[in-house]
Amino acid sequence: MNDRLISFGSFELRPERGQLLSGGAQLSLGSRALAILTLLAERAGEIVSAQEITDRVWPHTFVQENNLRVHVSAIRRALRAGADDNIEITNVPGRGYRLSADVTIEVTSEEAADAGMSAEIRPLPPPLQIHHLIGREACVAEVVESIARHRLVTIVGSGGIGKTSVALAALTRLRSRTPVCFVDLTNCTSLAHVAAATAAALQTPMGQDTMPTALVERLRTAELVLMLDNCEHLIDAAATAAEALLQSCPGVTLLATSREPLRVLGEARVHLQPLPVPAAADPVETITGNPSVALFAERAAAAGDFSLAEGNAQQVAAVCRSLDGLPLALELAAASMPMLGLEGLSSGLAGRLVFGRRTLARHETLEAMLDWSFELLSPDERLVLGCLSLFRATFDLAAAAQVAALGGTEETRTARAVLQLATKSLLAVEPSRQGVVYRLLETTKAYARRKLDSSGQAEIAARRHAEWVGTLLDRAQADWLRMDRATWWERYGSAIDDVRAALVWCLGEAGDRRLGVTLVLASAPLWLGMSQFAEYRRWLEQAIETLDALGQRGGVEEIKLQIGLCVLLFNADRPGEQFVRAATQVLRIGKTIGDPVAKATALWMLSGERGIMGDHVVALNLARRMLAPESTDVDADLRNFARRVIALMTFRVGRFEEAVAISAELVTSSSDRTAYGAVLRYDHSTILRGNHGVTLAVQGRLKSARTIIMEAVTDARRLRNPSSLCYLLSSAACPVALWLGDDELARHYVELLGRAAEDNRFTYMAELAAWFSRISELRMGKPAQPPALDRPRPPLPHDKDVFITSCAALCDAEATARAEARGIHWATAEILRADGENRLRAGDAAAGRARFERALAIAEAQGAWLWALRAATSLARLTTADAAARILAPALARIEGDEDYADVRAARALLPELTR
The missing domain is CATH 1.10.10.10 (Winged helix-like DNA-binding domain superfamily/Winged helix DNA-binding domain)
Structure with a gap:
């Protein structure tokens, strides 16, 4: 140790x-x-x-x-x-x-310490290490030696030969010297899924269709061995992922398991052969020391009352020879010992299957073993095994009983068949917090699925699986408000693979398309929490097309689908024409069917779009329409939602006291328990506290603003709602930290925003992060240049105003003209002050002074004491000592607390200088 x-x-x-x-x-x-x-x-x-x-x-x-x-x-x-x-x-x-x-x-140990292993990297999966390896010591040593000399090592062999077990044994030896990480590709069907599985194992969320830049960056300087398990069913995608990591991550070594090589340059291959089997003429002493015999004997002893002895050694040797020494086949045969006995096992194999032909391909031998094992099952067990092949992740007994239902409602009969399959080692049994769960080994799953397809029961089973997914999502919704988020994600996070499979069937030609639409809607928190935005957008669009094909558009389901699409469009490419069309469609349907939540949500989205475009008065009017004047029995959640939006838009038109009164009341009564169905409206508590913090900051209540925003960011990261977190960081945390002059905190928030935007493919938020990053550089004295973006675009009007309040050097003629033309709003005073500084630098002191005086008057009238302090400081530099003191003293008195904020520091620095 x-x-x-x-x-x-x-x-x-x-x-x-x-x-x-x-x-x-x-x-x-x-x-x-x-x-x-x-x-x-x-x-x-x-x-x-x-x-x-x-x-x-x-x-x-x-x-x-x-x-x-x-x-x-x-x-x-x-x-x-x-x-x-x-x-x-x-x-x-x-x-x-x-x-x-x-x-x-x-x-102080003889081996190198594993202290450098990242706590974020997932450990090796215990269920795959239940039994110690027999007869594979040399193979494990060869793998370890190959990894020391090559950056890509692939263990190649037939299904069931023990590739994963050997790889895990090698990693167990290596983990004392270097970090290791296990990635299971069993449920992956594309390069996007390979990337997602790798990111999940490293606990680095992502959301794009190819190996993400963020993932490569995560591993660029890492030192670890990364194991990619079960590559054979998507060999091209696995090879592409391997090439990307090998080219860009010099400290990463890859260990893969596959039935065929990846065929990547520099690949070293370790070909895994069957275990040695005893020859027919071997004496008993040799037989008892043979690896195949030892494996069979150990597993048979575990399955029942069996021990290897001189009297049965030759029979065991015959069984091992007939199975070609394949570990999985040996284990399956050993598991059948309690039912058949050694005599029946050996005679059945000899009489019914041709295993003695050494020219037979190994995967065909395993197929024959599975055929033999399948024929030993009862009709009930055969049907149940086929149905269980539809599960993508682990499942419990209740789930198995629903999907593999025998004879209608006879759950006991189905449960008995499931337990028998587990007893015969055709189902792996794993512990969980809820008791035990089951899974099929990949080779068994593929075989069972072929049997299901040929049974004529595949469509029936697929329907039941999709219905079970719906039941699971209903339970997830019920638990959403009852459980803490960590427990909820532990229980339901793995369901995403089964949801995907159910949607493929439901929205396909032979599926239940109505059920598919329901599942698309019910699974929203899973897709968002797992950062699979690109894929979820495709499901939303396909669901809308499905409603159109069914002639069922214009109802509640389309409302929810269009709302989800709006949220994804907003984050993917900032609000544009498609966003407005979708929001307008929601409003149109909501009015038609009399749905107040739909109307309010549509008005919220349209109000937000107008606000970002700088039309704050229009935005406020739209927000006020969220609550109809005649409404008296509005749901409390809807009322709070509407009032939160009204408070934000009231702030943006410059009525700060009115805005803070509304938001302060809401903050007192709010919680982070967002309703399951409201996940696409953002997390209410997160957004509310961020907006409230911004209002407090502009009012000069800087200490309170800092506290509420820091707490909101901490909670938002815990809640796993990426869109809410990005909104909070971009609209509140980053600007307020810059207003405070806390460059370290600002850089921290900017980095968080950049990572979250990159991980989730939020193009709009990535652009905002790039601007904030550049502003941080400008504040440190670097040359003023626009940020280098992949698709450079000028900022939207409201965003530009935010940037100017964080860095006055970004103020230009366009921003000043817009501030003059659209009336006084939340940032007018600061934009005018920034324009005054520009005029002052150009040598026009009189124009600069006039701008400062006007900015100060507007800020004082609004109660915008942070802007007032800045305007007073700018004006004080142009006046006499006595006048400067009279200007600065009341402005400073309005600032909360005595912390060393940048603007407070700048103002106080003038007082002794001017009064000397």
């Missing part, structure tokens, strides 16, 4: 031993606290977020932040026992914790 010694000051931390020592004396500290301290020490000097800590210390568990604080307090008490006053753990509000110390890490 690796034994690390982590030293800092007078402290010695030995995480593997669970010890913290100071001056040789052991300090009392719990295991959770030790784990937290270890993580902080590994990354000494860096800020480690609360989410990263909980992911390491409490994996797959939702933990309240106060629980984390308790453990950090315990660590601080322990550190105070040392003699080093300069060692401390500091809390950076809203960002995480940092250990300030000079840390050294030594590995």
Whole structure:
């Protein structure tokens, strides 16, 4: 076992031993606290977020932040026992914790430590390591040696020969020296799915159809061995992914398993052969030491009362020879021992199947083994096995009973068949939080699916599978508000593969297209939470086309589909004509059928589009129409939704007190429990708090704004709603951090926005992130140039105004003319002030002064005290000392708190200078 010694000051931390020592004396500290301290020490000097800590210390568990604080307090008490006053753990509000110390890490074991392994990389899957390998020691050693000399090693062999087991054994040896990661390609059908599976294993979300730049960037400087398991069914896609990683990620080594080589340049191949089998003339001593016999005997002993002895050794040897030493076939045969006995097993194989022909292809031998195993099943078990091949992920007994229903409602009969299949090792059994779940090995699944297709029951089973998916999504909706998000995603996140399969059938020629439309709508949180926006957009469009073909457009279902399409269009390519058409269609249908939620949602989308285009008065009027004057029994969620939009648009027309009064009341009563069906309207609490924080900041309540936005960002990341997170970052967190002059916080938020936009293919948000990044550079004194974008486009009017309030140098004649033409709004005062600075630099002091005076008057009338302070500071530089003091003092008095904000610092710097 690796034994690390982590030293800092007078402290010695030995995480593997669970010890913290100071001056040789052991300090009392719990295991959770030790784990937290270890993580902080590994990354000494860096800020480690609360989410990263909980992911390491409490994996797959939702933990309240106060629980984390308790453990950090315990660590601080322990550190105070040392003699080093300069060692401390500091809390950076809203960002995480940092250990300030000079840390050294030594590995005292014989092998290199795995301390550098990223906690984000998923461990090897325990279900695939239940049994130890027999007869494969040389193969594992060959794989390990090949990985040391080559960057791509492919284990090639027939189905059921043990490729995955050998690969996992090799990774288990390697993991003590280098990080390893396991990627299961079983459910992948395209390059997009290969990329998604790899990103998921690395816990790096993505959402595009080819190997994403973000994923390559994630691994560009990484040092790890990445295992791609089960490549044979999409060999071209796996090869493309391998080439991309090998070309761009020099520290990544790939280990693949496949029935055929990837045929990529530089590929090293380890061909896995069947286990050796005993010869007919071998004595008993030789037979008992044979790997095939040892494997069969161990699995047969596990299945029932069996032991290898001198009297049955020759029969076992005959069975192993007839099965060509194929591990899966041996295991299947061993599992049948309790039912047939060794005598029946050996005679049945000899009499019914031609396994003795050594010229027979190995996959045909496995097919024969599966045929033989299939023929041993009862009719019920055969049908159930075929139906279960439709599942893409694991499933429980209730799911199996619904999809493989025998005789109508006889669930007990179906359940009995499922349990028998598990007993015979045709179903793998895995533990879960809810008890046990089942899955089919890939080779068994492919075989069972062929049997189902030839049985005439495939369409019936596919319908039942799709109906089960609908039942699962109904249950997911019921649990959405009851469960914390981590638990919900652990339970339902893997359903995306089954949802995809159900949609393929439902929306196909022979499917239930009505059910398909329902599933498209019900699965929205899954697609959004898994960042599969591009694919979900295609399903939405296909569902709308389906309604059109059925002659059923113009109802509630089309409303929901068009709303989803609007959200995806907004994020993918900012609001345009297609967005407006879809939103207008929602409004038209909502009016026709009298649906208040549909009308309100359409008006919200149209109001948002007008607001982004700078038509704030029109945007406010549209927002007010969300609540009809005659409405008296409006649903509370709808009312809060409408009032939140009204508050935002009221702010944008410059009526700050009215806006903050509405949003303050909503913030007090809001929660992050967004309704399942409202996921496409953004998370209410996230957006509400972000908008409220912006209003507070412009009012000069900077401390309150900073606090509410930092908390909102932390919560939004936990809720897994990427569109809401990007909106919050772009519209509130990034600009407010820049207004405060907190360049470090601003860069943090800009990086978060950029990563989220790239991961989810949000073109519009990526453009905003690029602009904010450039603004950060401008504030650090770099030359003023527009950001370099893949598709350079000028910012939309409202976005441009936001940029100007963050960097006055971006103000130009167009922005000033638009501010003058469209009346006073939320940023008018700051735009005029920025124009005044431009005029001042051009040598027109009088025009500059006039702009400053007008900006100050507008800001004071609006109660925009942050803009007022900026205008007063600009004006103070042009006036006498006494006049400057009279201008600055009231403006400074309106700013909340005494924090060292940039604008406060600039204003205060003038007072002593002007009064000397």
